[in-house]
Amino acid sequence: MHASDTQDARIVRTVRGMPASDGAGVKLTRVIGSPQLPDLDPFLLLDEFGTDRAEDYLAGFPEHPHRGFExxxxxxxxxxxxxxxxxxxxxxxxGSVQWMTAGRGLVHSEMPEQEEGRMRGFQLWVNLPAREKMTAPRYQEFAPEQLPVAAPADGVTVKVIAGSVDGVAGPISQPATDPVYLDIVLAPGARWQYLLPEGHNVFAYAYEGEVSVGEGDDARVLATQELALLGGGDHLRLAAGAAGARLILVAGRPLREPVARHGPFVMNTREELMQAFVDFQEGRF
Incomplete structure (x- = not known):
């Protein structure tokens, strides 16, 4: 595709996260999966957690089941x-990433290994197509040093978790949704342009500072802790505000399948959902 054929991506809609709690009472901000934005195919949920208060995270996420998604x-x-x-x-x-494919089911726990200090990060749920919902569970886990960083422009660094930036490819592989997951750091006033995958659903979430999306009259500012749904074109232009910015940019190929969802189970039909509860109760996870 030639640059002349591309149109600028713009902010179609912004959403602010809502306070929520999960696990044994861990406080977090639910950005996707709330009434304002129930999902963004293939993404089912985005939680941001970030606190210096140990009491907000110490109880952790004791054993809980998952089936049918990542x-x-x-x-x-x-x-x-x-x-x-x-x-x-x-x-x-x-700085590490865990991409867990729950597939046909597992029971897992995530518990803090610290009793004080800051805990901050994101959890994203990515749907699986019907043909892969009952696959064997698997993990793609990467330590910070295994996640490559691109420096595509002055004052811009991009940690590439999935997808690629200037020939730097992230280690995550998922052909079903062909995801892009970038952690972008922009110095004050820094600018960057990126070509988004065609046909994907895309969001950006600013978690520090603010960033302008688009060019000229179409430019809109994304504030801290705001999620932007992007649309209108594949050519993304970002410009940081005076304090610089950090944001995640996430894209995935939509599955366009029916979603039957309850708690930690995401299937295609109500019958499959009921079966998930039976299988879990009968110890088949």
Whole structure:
């Protein structure tokens, strides 16, 4: 595709997260999965957690089941230990990513490995197509040093979790939704242009500072802790405000399948959902 054929992406809509709690009372901000934005195919949920108060996270996420989708945990600060009932265990440290395909089902826990200090990060839920909902569970886990960083423009660094930037490819592979997941740091006033994958649903979430999206009269500012749904074109132009900005940019190919969802189970039909509850209760996870 030639640059002349592309149109600028713009902010179609902004959404602010809502306070929520999950697990055994961990306080977080629910950005996707709230009444304002129930989902954005293939994304089912986005939670941001960030606090210096140990009492907000100490209870952690004790054992809970999942079936039919993927959970992506990206730690910015803090340490979290995960375990599941298939014998998998690991420690998520600052800057690490865990991309877990729950598939046909597992029971896992995520508990803090710290009693004080800051814990901050994101959890994203990505749907699986019907043909892959009952696959064997698997993990793609990457320590901070395994996540490549691109420097595509002055004052711009991009940690590439999935997708690619200037030939720097992220380690995550998921052909079903072909995701892009970038953590972008912009110095004050820095500008960057990026070509989005065609046909994907795309959002940006600013978690520090503010960033302008688009060019000229179409430019709109994305404030801290705001999510922008992007549309209208594949050519994304970003410009940081006076304090600089940090944001995640996430894109995925929509599945366009019916979603039957209840709590930690996401299937295509009500019958499959009922079966998930039966299988879990009968110990088949």
């Amino acid at each position: 959970t992506v945990t990206y730690m910015l600060d803090g340490r979290m230990r995960h375990r599941d009932n298939h014998g998998n265990e690991g420690l998520l440290v600052p």
